[in-house]
Amino acid sequence: MTQFDAQDIRIKEIVGDDDEEEEIDFEGCVDKFYNHLKASLQLPCNVTGIEDFRWEERYVIGPGNRKEYEQLRKNQPSYKDIFELLSIERESISEWMMYGYEDITGLVRRTSDGKEFYLGLAEIKAIDEKSVNYQLLDDYAVWFVNSR
Template identity: 45%
Template sequence: MSKSYQKNQKRQPQPTPEDIQPIQIDETILTGPNNKSKGNQQEHLMVSMANVLEQMESLGLLDPEQLMQEFGDVDQEEFEAKIQKILGNREIYVDEANLSRYLKYLKKNIQKPCYLTGTEEFLWEEDYLFGEGSQSKYEKLKKTQPSYTDVFTLVKFSETLSEIDGLLVEVQRVSDQKTFVLPLADLEVTDENSPNYQLIEDYLMWFLNCM
């Protein structure tokens, strides 16, 4: 998801607390039906997530039209076929085995130098940007912590795999050469004309939609 969409969403007027109704989430998302196949679990999860998205849209927390503009007209079947080819596997859900396959694919195809920046503010920055965190402290912390506004060069992919964070990458900040290990899903390529850009965008769409 591009940075521009996520920033625009944060600028939208937000509903007041009294207007917000609890979003109903099917508990089987967490527990899973005991006697269902993995395929049926995925189908059940997709239906439940669709209900959550509908509720978010009704509360003004999601703009599907703008989201589609950001991603473009993606042909779902074509995209799934593309991911199946990348993974060499008909099952494209995110798990350790598929993360390992995607890691090998990216290591083989990413061209260096590869310059990256944050897709949105990192978790540690949220209180300083949208909460009551001190701006002076924020500027001080940015000297030792990675910021979404920084530009990084990709150093290497980590061999550590996480079904929660996905693939991890070691990056070096261009401004001061400090190194960090960050989830690849939190990053995007700075140059949209680079062949690396689509590689990372495809990974991001797969990770967010199939986890």
């Protein structure tokens, strides 16, 4: 069994199987994942961005000015930052989230300066790749991005 097969099995155990008679909509599946993560995540844990956040794209892969980027990073979350994931919420939103209300919201605290932000769970990953939190967040992000 490959790691992808194992991940697929774990995800189906949380949200159900496409073959089930009663199909649950996307939002219902997010709610199931939220309940699973709320019960299973070991918080706080250190996380970082999976890839550049939406606001960073113009600076990371576009024509944005490097000095301006470094200045903005002082008050905005960056995928390069390390955060402590403090809690998760449903039905919250912030300007930093790519997927808005569709995503589960994580309250994070940047370790370098203590600033707090709300980020989408589908956009962050645990730093410790051997931790249960890494697998939980990765399973959610893979499911979320592929189910939208």
